Amino acid sequence: MEELARLAGITVRTLRFYRERKLIPPPRREGRIAWYDDHHLARLRTITALLERGHTLNGIAELAEAFDHGRDVADLLGLGAPTEEVPVRLTPEELADRFAGEVTAENLAAAMDLGYVGTDGDEIVHISRRLLEVSAALVREGIPLAEVLAAGRRVREHAEALAELFTDLVTRHAPEDDLHRLRPLAKSVVEAELSMALDRRLNKRP
Template identity: 75%
Template sequence: MAELAREAGITVRTVRFYRERGLIPPPRREGRVAWYDDHHLARLRTIAALLERGHTLSGIADLAAVFESGRDVGEVLGLGEPTEETPVRLSPEELADRFEGEVTSENLAAALELGHLATDGDEIVHISRRLLDVSAALVRQGVPLAAVLETGRRVQAHTEALADLFTEVFGAHAADIDPAVLRPLAKSVVEAEFSIALDRRPRPDRRPAASAER
């Protein structure tokens, strides 16, 4: 424990406190000797980074509990064939930087449930760089991350239905055609119909509310 504390730049008392709070996992024991490894050191450095970003110890404990209960990256990325999406590896502090003030245990749990995030040791893996970048952009525009994730949940249900529809149609009428040809055609149909649907809707009124002052 003394060696771990020295490497992390904190006191033994702090390490013991973190262990008692469940912020770091127990050490591996051999007789009376407790062994800590790089995983413990990485966790301590993450705790320090999150504290610097304004997270509380209680909040970090909640994040750690959700993180450790998440699905393994092999389980998430192993579903289905390889796709056009590029996974992104992030440390917990890098994720916090992308969504400043929005990385809560509730939001993390929602993203894990959606299958957007997975765990890989001390890292977090987002399954799609495009989804990650768009989500961060929406949050920067003022949309709460919770609303982005709820919208993602609803969109996911509709897109699963669309994927089933095109799979059924292609299976019945184009089973001998290369999927590499059919996939962009299906995407073009969805993108065009979605664009038309947006055009039919009025734009949100962004005019400031009238002042009540006289």
């Protein structure tokens, strides 16, 4: 416990408090010896980063409890089912390989804050294979992961507004059950408008 606290940059008293609040999973025990590993250290560093970003311990505890008991990240976001997005399970090492040098405690905390990732036992769960692949591709092109995540937050705000617009439109003129059936139409409109907006941007460049 002392070694883990030292590596995480916290006191043993704080570590005990986190354990009591169930913010970290229990250690593996062999007789009287309690073994902690890199997953415990990563969780502690993520807690520190989330606290620095203004999150409360109660909020962090809720996330930790949900992830440790296997609740889907989509449930935490209120997405529910059905969804077209396919979650991806990764080891911490696989996630690090996807974003070489960019998986910092701060970036992991930001991704958790967005609901992109959570932990389930020894694995990390990403909510969307498409978002994971696009994010990794942007990082490979030299765009810092922190900026990719910041852009993702802005995109989500616009996406929520578009979803609200389409939902209101359909519910005013069609049965509520038609929302799922007409969902592809909303996606087609957004994709077409984004495509044309990109064309306009590219045509303005010298």
